[in-house]
Amino acid sequence: MIRDDALEAGYEMHDLARRLFPICRSLTGEGTRETLRILQNELPRLTIHEIPTGTKAFDWTVPDEWNINSGKLIDPNGNAVVDFKECNLHVVGYSEAVDRIISLEELQMHLHSLPDLVEAVPYVTSYYRRSWGFCLSHRKRESLLEGNYHAFIDSTLAPGSLSYGELLIPGETEQEIFLSTYVCHPSMANNELSGPVVATWLAKWVSRFPRRYSYRFVFVPETIGSICYTSLNLPELKQRVIAGFNISCVGDDRCYSYLPSRAGNSIADRVAQHILDHSAPGYRRYSFLDRGSDERQYCAPGIDLPVASVMRSKYGDYPEYHTSLDDLSLVTPTGLAGSYEVLRRCLEEIEYNDRWKVTVLGHPQLGKRGLYPNTSTRAAHDAVKTMMDFIAYCDGEQDLVGIANTIGVPVWELQPISQLLVQHGLLERISL
Amino acid sequence: MIRDDALEAGYEMHDLARRLFPICRSLTGEGTRETLRILQNELPRLTIHEIPTGTKAFDWTVPDEWNINSGKLIDPNGNAVVDFKECNLHVVGYSEAVDRIISLEELQMHLHSLPDLVEAVPYVTSYYRRSWGFCLSHRKRESLLEGNYHAFIDSTLAPGSLSYGELLIPGETEQEIFLSTYVCHPSMANNELSGPVVATWLAKWVSRFPRRYSYRFVFVPETIGSICYTSLNLPELKQRVIAGFNISCVGDDRCYSYLPSRAGNSIADRVAQHILDHSAPGYRRYSFLDRGSDERQYCAPGIDLPVASVMRSKYGDYPEYHTSLDDLSLVTPTGLAGSYEVLRRCLEEIEYNDRWKVTVLGHPQLGKRGLYPNTSTRAAHDAVKTMMDFIAYCDGEQDLVGIANTIGVPVWELQPISQLLVQHGLLERISL
Amino acid sequence: MIRDDALEAGYEMHDLARRLFPICRSLTGEGTRETLRILQNELPRLTIHEIPTGTKAFDWTVPDEWNINSGKLIDPNGNAVVDFKECNLHVVGYSEAVDRIISLEELQMHLHSLPDLVEAVPYVTSYYRRSWGFCLSHRKRESLLEGNYHAFIDSTLAPGSLSYGELLIPGETEQEIFLSTYVCHPSMANNELSGPVVATWLAKWVSRFPRRYSYRFVFVPETIGSICYTSLNLPELKQRVIAGFNISCVGDDRCYSYLPSRAGNSIADRVAQHILDHSAPGYRRYSFLDRGSDERQYCAPGIDLPVASVMRSKYGDYPEYHTSLDDLSLVTPTGLAGSYEVLRRCLEEIEYNDRWKVTVLGHPQLGKRGLYPNTSTRAAHDAVKTMMDFIAYCDGEQDLVGIANTIGVPVWELQPISQLLVQHGLLERISL
Secondary structure (H helix, E strand, C coil): CCCHHHHHHHHHHHHHHHHHCCCCCCCCCHHHHHHHHHHHHHCCCCEEEEEECCCEECCEECCCEEEEEEEEEECCCCCEEEECCCCHHHECECCCCEEEEEEHHHHHCCEECCCCCCCCCECCECCCCCCCCEECCHHHHHCCCCCEEEEEEEEEEECCEEEEEEEEECCCCCCEEEEEEECCCCCCHHHHHHHHHHHHHHHHHHHHCCCCCEEEEEEECCCHHHHHHHHHHHHHHHHHEEEEEEECCCCECCCCEEECCCCCCCHHHHHHHHHHHHHCCCCEECCHHHCCCCHHHHCCCCCCCCEEEEECCCCCCCCCCCECCCCCCCECHHHHHHHHHHHHHHHHHHHHCCEEEECCCCCCCCHHHCCCCCCCCHHHHHHHHHHHHHHHHCEEEEEHHHHHHHHCCCHHHHHHHHHHHHHCCCEEEECC | CCCHHHHHHHHHHHHHHHHHCCCCCCCCCHHHHHHHHHHHHHCCCCEEEEEECCCEECCEECCCEEEEEEEEEECCCCCEEEECCCCHHHECECCCCEEEEEEHHHHHCCEECCCCCCCCCECCECCCCCCCCEECCHHHHHCCCCCEEEEEEEEEEECCEEEEEEEEECCCCCCEEEEEEECCCCCCHHHHHHHHHHHHHHHHHHHHCCCCCEEEEEEECCCHHHHHHHHHHHHHHHHHEEEEEEECCCCECCCCEEECCCCCCCHHHHHHHHHHHHHCCCCEECCHHHCCCCHHHHCCCCCCCCEEEEECCCCCCCCCCCECCCCCCCECHHHHHHHHHHHHHHHHHHHHCCEEEECCCCCCCCHHHCCCCCCCCHHHHHHHHHHHHHHHHCEEEEEHHHHHHHHCCCHHHHHHHHHHHHHCCCEEEECC | CCCHHHHHHHHHHHHHHHHHCCCCCCCCCHHHHHHHHHHHHHCCCCEEEEEECCCEECCEECCCEEEEEEEEEECCCCCEEEECCCCHHHECECCCCEEEEEEHHHHHCCEECCCCCCCCCECCECCCCCCCCEECCHHHHHCCCCCEEEEEEEEEEECCEEEEEEEEECCCCCCEEEEEEECCCCCCHHHHHHHHHHHHHHHHHHHHCCCCCEEEEEEECCCHHHHHHHHHHHHHHHHHEEEEEEECCCCECCCCEEECCCCCCCHHHHHHHHHHHHHCCCCEECCHHHCCCCHHHHCCCCCCCCEEEEECCCCCCCCCCCECCCCCCCECHHHHHHHHHHHHHHHHHHHHCCEEEECCCCCCCCHHHCCCCCCCCHHHHHHHHHHHHHHHHCEEEEEHHHHHHHHCCCHHHHHHHHHHHHHCCCEEEECC
């Protein structure tokens, strides 16, 4: 079901992800800011906001800004065991500066590796407790020599600001579709870059067409970023947002998945399930209990935004998650293209969704309007059957997605039918 | 569960169907009018209405009246291939007049047969596109000789009127049970005559007893007839009808079936399912998506009558449908009797259905009223158990059908119990 | 899940049951009164009420009081076939006095035995029809000699009163938990004594602690007793009782069972199911159609108290029911202790149940409050997950039991979490 332009977009998204991959993003700092600036090249109206360290946001406080120039671990023979320049996962996120000679024994407490995934470098952070450390493959760790090591990290942790990007694309109404993605992980692909690049291409696509709803795209550091954003914009969000998606883990080629909003029955939920039911029927359905990204904030009690998630392999549920193996071989152009297409379909269907009412009582006479097929093929028969079923439920009560669910056809088959019937004066749209 | 009088009615209905069988009915014309007059002999208060050609009815217009005197196809040797006199299915319904000599090749475009059912003559119409044609068995068609044929149909298509029958049997209240059946097919039995004869016998039965509700029986040509009828009577129907059934395909001996109203939860639906659950548990349950008769009109958005269908083999779903094999060997006295009995039960239960309230608090003492069995057989124990279960749910909220569903017994077992309890002052009826 | 003090209580309850076992209880009479006096020793504030013979209660009238001194059946050789002194089941309950010499043939009409359970003495009564009779094992019955027997019963049936016990333990509010059990069977253990002893120990336990709700314990003869009690106290019960349990058949070691209130969704029902789901997952779920004890009165239309039942082997559904085999080898200390524990849990959870609301928007920051585990064990991770899931649903709408059901953990795991969160100011209680 992937349309050609989506596949093309897949390659473009993959290219951009490749440019962004080496940058060392974190909750704060120059890497995240640089990432947002590169996204600004794609989306010129994207605004970059800065929130100063120490700002209160709900139960949280914006932390110090973290920046890092270099990091290296030198073994007793003077060889570099790991070097931040080669892979930014080697230094624990938010590590404080260090420049010490220490024994292997003491060093071990600062090392992180994965005994079950011996070639992978794990991704580790220590945002809210001052610490430092290195991440390396378990295979390399097991070959470390006895002796003294030089641990060197040139980083700063100091007042600064948290950066995020925001883009509002106005539509006919002030009612909004809210799309959020995160920018805060260093070199990772599915659980980082897939989100921002798909969100960027969705924003480009939305901008190109007239639209009923306004669209709000945000690119925020996970958790603290969405908390800051929500705390700054809550009344507006609660008043305007009719549907939203958290765009995360949308890059690999594996099975689609869906995670509901807390309420579970918003139009975002209903459309996401409908689209996946018909285009990816084997998709995996999570519970809100499986949540783990910014829907935790958006759906929290008192915030209650109608935000669902459509993903491929969900954070925490694929072997490469939070390791150096989550790279641009795992995330592919077709993986990105598929997610883009599914999310685009979701937006299309929300745009189009409405209640409809047939304008005549009883069966409309299709024949006199040329709506009856001239050929008596099976396909022609099925088309008329779908049209008649659709008409039979256009009572002004159920919305289009509800009718499509009742008659068991994908909503995109009902769109052209509804347009044809409107042209013939047989149907009128009743805004939700 | 078929009572004796129903079986007797089955034979009488079959006799009447045999008299009506040869008549050439269509949407309009003398055949339909003659059929209605014969039904009038059975139901003297049946009124025959005529709606002139050209009358508008919702989205439709009453078509020209079609009448036919004869029709014949003569082969190159002068032999009659088919003759309308032998079987009225041989001429396509609404055929215009023709009197031409044409080659076999050209003739083929006007012939209809069934390659998969080589002995059957199909039933074909061309109501809204002027045309002519003959229907014949595929076996006969394959034996046609090369050469010129004489196609002769003596028919008229001219302004006239559409005929339908209506019978209102008043009850205590103006609230109505609406029973509709169709008269528009030539010599067919299950998908035509079973409906009118069962409706006729139900009307006779209803007339014989005091009744709470009024009953409206209509005998209309399918689709255009029900559209005309509804357009003429809509406000009254919407105001009065509390339950209805479309009576179609009620004549063969096969499995019962049920097709819900669009809303699906009317008292007609609930009673039909309850009766079939307990008397024909293997019955087939259709969806409203499987609809195909006049419930399409009665349940259309804006009309919304509570009309369900109880059938035997449903139109479109049995091999003899719309062929000469749908005859009076397929439809049997016992088949008709069974449907009559089930529909009669439905009407009985709707008449009796109400909410009930027990008049004492706590367990009523059955013993002092002689309601406790003297024998301690299993049957006696079960009867007391049913009575106590019934009382336990007579809270004035659920109706009788609901209580019967809750306690898992057929509603006809609760009727005598409720009467007994009312006699003993233990129960009071709370009108719905 | 049985706590130590419950097991200890199990032994104490079993001891009391052993003292009460030989007493000949019935709907009325000295045996029931003596039983209530013994319970009064355990619960000094238990009040014993007397309702005179002839008092009207709803549809019923309090019967004559029955007392019995002795009863004996002497065979032709002068040997006692059965003697009331050995087992009070030998005399049919409510037998009138008799002192006659009759043939074996005539005697047979007054004998009761169980052909399928040849060693058991059945329990038989004739409350509302004057009669007399003896119950004996089928094996003994089959060995009876031909000849004349001396049937002797020294009993009285005369105006007196029906006795019941009542204990109100006041709490902070006038809202009440209602606990009813029955005292009316002679020497039977599961279907008699298990109820009063468990109810007694629950009352002791309730008295020991501060409590939100008031607790009303009643010890009544089954059916006529609960009818009398309800008829005397209905307005108060309807106004105050928010949850209740009928305590019956709670003594053996077999599977737990649950029988809902008529409405089925009261807090008593929800808590009982939740507790059993998590502590006895194989428990048997009955329908209200399987009812048979005083919930028949408490849940009758117009009374409608929220009374559910948590049992072990339900009355009528175990082989020893209503026979001499229902004794104190069937009922065990651990069986009693388990039921006591489950019912105690139910009361605890009803006491604690409320709606809760998180006081911060978005994720609370657990780290700064020391609520994040320092160790990264699986158990610590699960604990944080449960805490976060709990917080995610504390929206002030669902009650604690509802949240526990949603997130799939027993409610007793949420209690300490909720207390901790309240201490940290993260949660506020919203009274139901």
